[in-house]
Amino acid sequence: MNHLYPIFLKVHELNILLIGGGNVGTEKLEFLLKSSPKAQVTAVSREFSQSFIDLAETTDTVTMIEDVYHEKYLGAKHIVIAATDDKAVNRQIQDEAKERFLLVNVADTPDLCDFYLGGIVTKGNLKVAISTNGKSPTAAKRLRQLLEDVLPEELDDLLDNLNAYRETLKGDFEYKVKAMNEITEGLVKKSS
Numbered sequence: 368m369n370h371l372y373p374i375f376l377k378v379h380e381l382n383i384l385l386i387g388g389g390n391v392g393t394e395k396l397e398f399l400l401k402s403s404p405k406a407q408v409t410a411v412s413r414e415f416s417q418s419f420i421d422l423a424e425t426t427d428t429v430t431m432i433e434d435v436y437h438e439k440y441l442g443a444k445h446i447v448i449a450a451t452d453d454k455a456v457n458r459q460i461q462d463e464a465k466e467r468f469l470l471v472n473v474a475d476t477p478d479l480c481d482f483y484l485g486g487i488v489t490k491g492n493l494k495v496a497i498s499t500n501g502k503s504p505t506a507a508k509r510l511r512q513l514l515e516d517v518l519p520e521e522l523d524d525l526l527d528n529l530n531a532y533r534e535t536l537k538g539d540f541e542y543k544v545k546a547m548n549e550i551t552e553g554l555v556k557k558s559s
């Protein structure tokens with residue numbers, strides 16, 4: 368069964384705690400910033416790899432704290448991502464985050480995750496998130512690459528135009544739904 372429910376988080380307005388500044392931590396930060404360049408991230412790690420530091424320094428929204436994990440770092444956070452190479456520490460982070468009802472992701476350990484990070488395609492205002500329910504992150508990556516390639520950049524113009532048209536509609540809600548459905552009908556019509 369696939370029980371996952373995708374949501375689109377405004378991570379520039381939420382506080383994320385990322386623990387572990389090595390290979391996996393860098394990968395998670397890279398994909399986070401690629402999609403959300405102003406993501407508010409506090410990174411705590413015993414030590415940070417040079418690639419993590421280089422990446423973190425590309426934005427002023429990532430703060431690095433060189434320290435071992437302590438539960439005090441969970442304070443004032445909404446979301447936690449554990450990416451240390453110490454399984455016991457990752458488990459401790461998960462336990463202590465759950466006690467505080469925080470949403471937690473233990474990178475690369477599906478059983479300990481409240482949510483998965485997905486493959487993400489951005490075309491202006493359009494955002495497509497991809498998950499394989501944890502079955503194959505590589506397939507999520509390949510699908511992301513495929514969709515990045517086939518979804519035209521013009522999609523964003525289309526969304527802008529539809530938004531402008533929607534603003535011109537004067538009728539009630541029902542009228543607007545009908546008008547929007549009519550004008551977008553061609554998007555899903557199969558040519559015979």
Ligand SMILES: C[C@@]1(CC(=O)O)C2=NC(=C\c3[nH]c(c(CCC(=O)O)c3CC(=O)O)Cc3[nH]c(c(CC(=O)O)c3CCC(=O)O)/C=C3\N/C(=C\2)[C@@H](CCC(=O)O)[C@]3(C)CC(=O)O)/[C@H]1CCC(=O)O
Binds near residue numbers: 399475476480482502
């Ligand atoms: C999508 C993406 C987003 C991101 O990272 O932001 C992402 N993993 C990516 C790449 C990737 N990760 C790994 C490989 C090496 C190949 C391989 O091992 O398969 C590659 C491919 C590569 O790097 O080429 C290693 C790996 N990952 C997980 C496990 C454990 C397991 O599967 O049991 C292992 C084995 C660890 C080990 O061997 O010990 C688990 C998870 N990885 C997820 C997300 C979540 C499920 C997403 C879904 O539902 O599909 C989940 C469940 C939890 C999480 O981490 O959130 C990102 C692609 C971004 C992009 O390119 O667009």
Ligand SMILES: NC(=O)c1ccc[n+]([C@@H]2O[C@H](COP(=O)([O-])OP(=O)(O)OC[C@H]3O[C@@H](n4cnc5c(N)ncnc54)[C@H](O)[C@@H]3O)[C@@H](O)[C@H]2O)c1
Binds near residue numbers: 388416
């Ligand atoms: N590198 C990969 O591509 C990969 C692939 C699959 C699985 N994994 C697994 O993922 C885990 C992380 O791998 P990695 O390559 O990122 O390791 P890494 O050694 O590059 O990074 C681990 C980071 O965690 C930090 N750390 C360790 N204990 C800490 C603590 N108590 N508090 C704060 N920070 C702490 C270290 O300082 C380091 O920066 C490992 O268990 C590894 O086996 C890695």
